Amino acid sequence: MDKNNERECNEDLIRERRKCNFNIEELTNIVDGGKARTARRREIQRLLINDPEFLDEIPQDYMSHEDRYSNELRKSAHLMQKLADQESGHDIHQDIGALTGILKDGNPLMVHLSMFIPAILGQANSEQQEKWLGRSLRNEIIGTYAQTELGHGTFVRGLETRATYDPTVEEFVLHTPTITATKWWPGGLGKTCNYCVVMAQLYTQGRCYGPHPFIVQLRDEETHRSLPGITLGEIGPRLGLNSNDNGFLKFENHRIPRTNMLMKHSQVLKDGTYVKPLHNKLSYGTMMLVRVGIVGACSRSLQYAVTIATRYSAVRHQSEIVPGQPEPQILDYQTQQYKVIPQIASVFALIFSARSLSKIQSSVTAKLKDGNTDLLPELHSLSSGLKALSSSDASWGVEVCRLACGGHGYLASSNLPRTYTGTTCAITYEGENTVLLLQVARYLIKSYRSIGKETGASSVSYLADQTSLASSSSSFSNKALVQAFKLSALSLVAEAEARLQKLCDMGQEFYHAWNYCSVLLLKCAEAHTRYYICEKYEQTVDSLKASEGVKNVLQSLCRLYLIYHITLTHGDFLKCGALTPRNIAVLEGEMCDLLAVLRPQAVSIVDAFDIPDELLGSTLGCWDGNVYQRLYDEALKSPLNKTDVPDAYYKYLLPLMKSSL
Ligand SMILES: CC/C=C\C/C=C\C/C=C\C/C=C\C/C=C\C/C=C\CCCCC(=O)SCCNC(=O)CCNC(=O)[C@H](O)C(C)(C)COP(=O)(O)OP(=O)(O)OC[C@H]1O[C@@H](n2cnc3c(N)ncnc32)[C@H](O)[C@@H]1OP(=O)(O)O
């Protein structure tokens, strides 16, 4: 599609684009993280879009379960080959966003890339990396991350799979003692992988040392047949991601060499002596890494959904605002703006907090190399909180975008249903959100109780700022609003701690008191993480060196985001005195003004996300706005339309209709 050729474009969209009052390319660079990144992303996307191998012969929704898997594996393999062939080399971690949309419904190699390789990088010592990293990067072996079991996903300490060390032959014996110990869920495990990282309870010298990672060959490298002592299969259809082969795995006293335990952090020596790690949660490192990645992935899903909903809202006309006048664009309804525009604002919130989290992760990783684990708990808390809020915000945002598109949003060809199922899974995987938020709460209560002790953790230093509890502000600058978020979080933490303490003083055990307060604790964790997001948003926009137009748009979006979230949880702001009922009413009024200010820029802002039609894959969101023709053309692809009268008519309907004659 030639974006300069207005003649092919829907007139509403042409008008919308003419209203643009900022430099779109500049905003695109901010979204990508710099000009060079934009160029790199475009180069990769061009490479993919122009390659006919990525086309589906028929839409995936009409394929059988086997064909969906096979078709997606074909494209995934081609993608890996293509990226590996590039002369310039590649950094998948940086480029992973550029791949969004090319593989449509969960691809069988995703966990190889996003967890198996990172597990080798983060958990294997240098000799082990020498043995397996190169081979996995060259795709000579394909792996997954097998942790979850039928009986236990959340509670990693409760895993049942055993790895028992036998010093006589220097081997571990992997065993699945019960049905509930069956590994269940790992992506690509069913049919694709020939290796995997297994999390199993380590037993040596008669003691259990908890879950540790082991690399295990599952299938013969020549025949791809599963090895003796190993039972493998696929777990069946899911809500979404159905082109992946999420699998199950059982071990029957399967032996692996001692050196297959990933030994970067802890070791089992030849005689069976256990050498403990610097920090006993270092074996959870792969999960933490992926949680950081999920924040960025969620922002991309929301970019897709909101691009579709915004363009469609500009093209779609319905009902009337002024009686008797032509039907307006649905984007002119304030309620429609309230659905769509806060989701645009949310995209930037997620982008900026993902970047901030990544920076913290890099510095913690650098410190870890020097043996310093001091900031690991803070990173665990931040990555857990941001993974939870980004996945729930994005899932809700995608669903709102689907609802904003009315009936057509329910069609597979809008690409909103698949975007939703591909996002909501992140609420569950990599740590179920409630559970992760309770980890954040645990860290908050602990930090609150150790006020005065220097921990170096900056994200919770505000908990010591007791004076702010009494100081509600009368100013409404963005900074002042961020202060209100801080006050709300601090006051919730103080309330939860007091409630916990009171229950303990009344004789309850701490863990019962904890469970009894956990709804409030969840709120603390959400408020704390929201405060973090708001603070990063405000600081990033405030310090941004950008043209006036771009800065204005981002200031308005940031302000909208702050006010939107205040209004959603206004009770917490009132309860702690950060804001008065009158303040809330004023802010609600301002939110409507902001919607009106941003309304004319909405199409141009989503244009700045720069998602090519081929990747957006949506009849409703295409660049040219030619929505109705596309919907019609897609409908014609239904196999039911191959014949005027389907066979099923003769088999079932005709006999029914004639039965009473
Ligand atoms: C070429 C390629 C190269 C590179 C590619 C690089 C990167 C790719 C990166 C990203 C990919 C990008 C995007 C990803 C997008 C999509 C992802 C695709 C696929 C994902 C598929 C999903 C896979 C999975 O789901 S895997 C399974 C995940 N499972 C879980 O997450 C389980 C959740 N449960 C837990 O984590 C733990 O059980 C628990 C944390 C909840 C509790 O643990 P435990 O019981 O052991 O602890 P507690 O008793 O509660 O607490 C004790 C103390 O320990 C502290 N703690 C806990 N965890 C940690 C940690 N990780 N670090 C530090 N500290 C930790 C806790 O705070 C307690 O401390 P205290 O002081 O005692 O209070």
Ligand SMILES: Cc1cc2nc3c(=O)[nH]c(=O)nc-3n(C[C@H](O)[C@H](O)[C@H](O)COP(=O)(O)OP(=O)(O)OC[C@H]3O[C@@H](n4cnc5c(N)ncnc54)[C@H](O)[C@@H]3O)c2cc1C
């Ligand atoms: C699409 C998809 C892909 C996946 N890929 C992989 C993979 O590649 N590898 C892998 O190992 N796993 C994978 N998983 C598994 C995933 O990591 C787990 O499903 C997830 O960690 C949640 O665990 P669970 O299913 O045991 O849920 P449960 O823990 O049983 O959760 C059920 C309910 O119990 C609640 N609950 C549990 N514990 C607590 C608690 N302590 N406090 C309060 N409430 C609690 C939860 O909040 C939830 O409401 C995948 C899952 C999905 C859906």
